[in-house]
Amino acid sequence: MASNIKSFQKVLDSTALAATKFIRRPPIDPKTPIQGKPRVPGSNAxxxxxxxxxxxxxxxxNSISHGKNIFVYSNIRTKQVVYSLTRYLxxxxxxKQCVNHGKKTIPATVRKDMWVPYFSVHFREAQVGLNExxxxxxxYLDSKRPVDLRDQKxxxxxxxxxxGQxxxxxxxxxxxxxxKATAIADVAFVLQKHRDHILDGVPESSKSGYKTVKARRRRRAALLKEAEQAKERAGQVASLEEQLxxxxxxDHSAPQEQSVKILWQDPYDAQCAKNWPGYIEHGQLRWTRNHLIGQEDFPVPSEDIIADGSFEQA
Incomplete structure (x- = not known):
């Protein structure tokens, strides 16, 4: 019976699981001592x-795929764009990412009905990750021009x-x-800039050791601390796997070798970039009922991605 249960185990995406209510409010044993003694489940403690x-x-x-994914959300009213290494905001x-351009240009809090998925970028390795x-x-004036002919004159x-003013x-x-437009142009530029790192891997020159004794000692201490944290997090994930x-x-959206995958909510947005490198895999995000970026993608033919002409900021 145990072997049958094991054969039907589900495979869950860590980035999607971290955004669920089950993880945000995990079940706690009422007998667990909290601040020295067991507490009533409804208490503040x-x-x-x-x-x-x-x-x-x-x-x-999030540590499982940290740095391998970039999730981008846009504000449906102000068109602001924010980047996140986690699937949830x-x-x-x-x-912190919202720049203060004047009064009421920074939201007071995160409203789930205002921030919607824009696109996501996925890498194989974590390391690959305005006018004055x-x-x-x-x-700009044409976009603001009134529709009524009586008001246009x-x-x-x-x-x-x-x-010109x-x-x-x-x-x-x-x-x-x-x-929204500058975010896409920036992504295309950065991917073209790091072409060699994506195709050939991280160069050995960037992996060279530290020269001074103090620097090497600090690096060893940092590596030991990082290993302890990784071991602790792995234990937490293993305990959660056993519980579930x-x-x-x-993430299931991992691209092929020597490539980068971009999933679009609207493939037409890709035209904001002058051109895209040949190793980019384009796809379309699957629509979801909530306000999170979906896990699966629809493949989009390369000829459907329009990225022609120069990009100019309006």
């Missing part, structure tokens, strides 16, 4: 201990002479917050 255990489990699960990490003045352009008289403070703030009777692995 029990809830606080449960929350801390959930954060420890999340860190242990952390409040402190999100708010913004002026008004004709394209007066609007053109007031605004068409602004071409510096944007007003409020307009500049919204232009800087719109990072499943096998927890790294």
């Amino acid at each position: 029990f809830k606080d201990h449960q929350e801390k255990e959930g954060r420890r489990l999340q860190k242990a699960l 952390e409040k402190n990490n999100l708010l 003045m913004i002026t008004v352009t004709k394209e 007066q609007w053109d008289k007031e605004n068409m002479g602004r071409v 510096i944007m007003m403070k409020k307009e500049r703030a919204y232009a800087l917050m719109n990072q 009777q499943v096998e927890i692995t790294a």
Whole structure:
């Protein structure tokens, strides 16, 4: 019977499992001593201990594929873009990435209904992992032009002479917050820049040892501490596997050898880059009912990815 159960074990993605409510609020044995004695499950001490255990489990699960995935979310209202090494958004990490462009340009908290998946980047190895003045352009004015023909004449008289002038403070703030196009162009540029590292691996010159005795001593101490943390996290993951009777692995979206995979919510967004290196695998994100980036992808033919012409910031 045990062999049959073992043969039907599920394989779960560690990055997706870390975002579940089960991990954020893991089950705790009521007999577990908390602050010196067992606590009632509804008490504040029990809830606080449960929350801390959930954060420890999340860190242990994220360490399995740390650095191999970059998950990108965009704000549906302001078009702000944030990057995360975890599939779920952390409040402190999100708010630190938002640049202050003026009053009410940084969200007060993380609203799940405002941040949606944009795209994700996946690597085989973890190691591989604005203009000074913004002026008004004709394209920018065309996008703001009123639809009503009766208002267009007066609007053109007031605004068409602004071409080439510096944007007003409020307009500049919204232009800087719109990072969707620049995020894609930046990803394409960085992937092209690190072409040799992706195809040939990390060069040996970057793995050279430290020259001074103190530096080597500090490095040895750091390696020992890192090994202890890895052993502790591996034990936490193993205990969770035994509890769930499943096998927890790294992300299922791992690309092929010597390649990088990009999964798009909208493949048409790839046109924001001037060109893409040949070793890039493009795919489409699977739609999900929640606001997390999906685990599986739909393959997209390379001819459907439009990345032609130069990229210019509006």
